[in-house]
Amino acid sequence: MTERYVVAIDQGTTSTRCIVFDRRGQLVSLAQQEHKQYYPRPGWVEHDAAEIWRNVERLGPEALRRAGATIDQVAAVGIANQRETTVLWDRVTGNPIGHAVVWQDTRTDTMVGALDDAPGADGVRHRSALPLATYFSGPRVRWMLDHHPGLRERAERGEVLFGTMETWLIWKLTGGLHVTDVTNASRTLLLDVHTLDWSPESLEFFGIPRAMLPEVRPSIGVFGTATAAFPGVRIGAALGDQQAALFGQTCFAPGEAKCTYGTGSFLLLNTGAELVRSTHGLLSTVAYQIKGEPAAYALEGSIAITGSLVQWFRDQLELIASAPEIETLARTVTDNGGCYIVPAFSGLYAPYWRSEARGVIVGLTSYITKGHLARAVLEASAWQTREVVDAMNADSGLALSTLRVDGGMTADNLLMQFIADVLDVPVVRPLAAETVSLGAAYGAGLAVGYWPDLEGLRRNWHRAAQWLPKMETQKRETEYGNWQRAVSRTFDWIQA
């Protein structure tokens, strides 16, 4: 019998990857392509959706070629995507209308500020279980409709379609199927998280025509059959990247949590069939929904800047030549020398949600070297994790006992050890750092029967590395106090 595989498309913020997985959930081959980032104005971030689709078209066959596999050996395709990034396109030509507006983009700042106080805002917050923030896609759709003449009329006539990245890719893959998955839909502010369908009241609040929205589907279940890139292959799953990582880490039971360290970092805790509303600055979100089953929910702690702080250190300060060298530089010293960096580059996300905050470097003395700065860069990711874990423990009433980690930064041993130290719990990396892609593959494989059930997937999970806490309590508390004082220095920097 010839080996069969599942392919994941991981459409991320900086690059698109196609990864071929085998039945053990192990990576067989990978093809990756970065796409261009457009920064037309301060605070604006855009992608060209057409470029991203061309990359998928090219990477799919390339990944299969590297695996030595043919298209008929592919059991299913799954999609994991950058969330909240907003694409509009023309139903007839299939061409994007303008660039996609990326999740980091803050152009809707003023509009969201005004909407936050408008009548009906409480209802939106209640139905979506989200705060009104520039982070989510609904306000972006409104902004695009307001700023492209004639677009609203065309959208009302159903000539213009909206989608997050998975919607766009499924539309291109199938040649015209307009659907979204429930996890991505839960990041728009437009979904009612209890009915799992678009809320007419929220659509009216934002002034977004129903005709432009995709149909909301479960995350795991056959969406359709691809006619391009993977012709003849069924699309078995689509999930927002962080939800995909939760699924890839096999956090299927309430109380199980993971943190993915990428450009930003995202800690998600499975809360089961129950939607938990945070009182400590976390988001409530749909974790996944398997077709024919109730949705599972999650609490999410989103940290805007972690890996991107290392990129800034490399590209803007030019103190290192490649991201992994941050560890080499940090190891030239034994501590941070009293220096702390709070990367509030575009405000602070969880648990503060302060859009007016801006980054600081504090504790500078003539003693500080670039090695200390490198330490402070890594430590910032760990302390931000600590703040989110504290909020999660308070909301859930449970203390996290182990942190499952994944993402590119898990290759950094100094960082992983420091996270274990500041959380005072073991940090565990599974035998698959690419959990975002793996989650999409697991979902797709489950949908077509390639994997029988969740238990089968759990058996694929193995511990690849573990870091145990070593820091003394006194030191941990002192350092945490310093960090929190540093954070307070970022507040109220941007004045209205």
Added chain:
Amino acid sequence: MQSIERAAAVLRLLAGGTGRLSLAQISRSLDLAKGTVHGILQTLRKVGFVEQDRASGHYQLGAAMLRLGTGYLDVNELRSRSINWADPLAARSGEAVRIGTVLDGQVLVVHHVFRPDDTFQTLDVGSLLPIHATALGKALLAYGASVPNRLDRFTSRTLVNHRDLAGALRDVREAGWSADIEEHTPGEASIAAPIRAYGGLVVGAIGISGHVERICDSRYRPRPPLVANVRDAARAVSRDLGAARR
């Protein structure tokens, strides 16, 4: 070879100049066609010997050129670039995986993946292994690392004689992989293969280790499927580091 001679001339020119030079300046100075110089510069840029300024497009010596004597691939970078291939090796072989490079005549463990059986294990990244008594070390010795003067004995099977070791390294070069069978720890065996970067340069080794009865067959030889797993992983990492397919 003419192209190497020209590359050397480009490097000398950049080293002697007072800053960055444009493509036109370099080709004028060496009296070579722009296309020729461009090709040379692109290759030198790929290996890190030359850097191109993003704004002006001008060229200067790269950081790798300045660090030529000190080992050019950062160990943290090596781990980062190989992590995706070390995990599948552990999953397929069922054994612990380590990646090593040479440090002061020993093997520095730069990456470690636990044996995937969820038993308690401790990360030993940063620890040192004897270069002549481990599969990782022998893979590094076979392709250029210098053999230490003193060969310490760990077990009755450790190669402590320089002539025996030289013979074993010849076999490694011939086979393309290395093994240690109870040469470092009684009851333990390991298999390793070299990781190559551009031009075929060996920058590290990747291997598995475990109980000798799991690693070896009834004839006390490393099991061929495990050897194939190790070599596949080494090739995958090498390809990502820019080595040509071989």
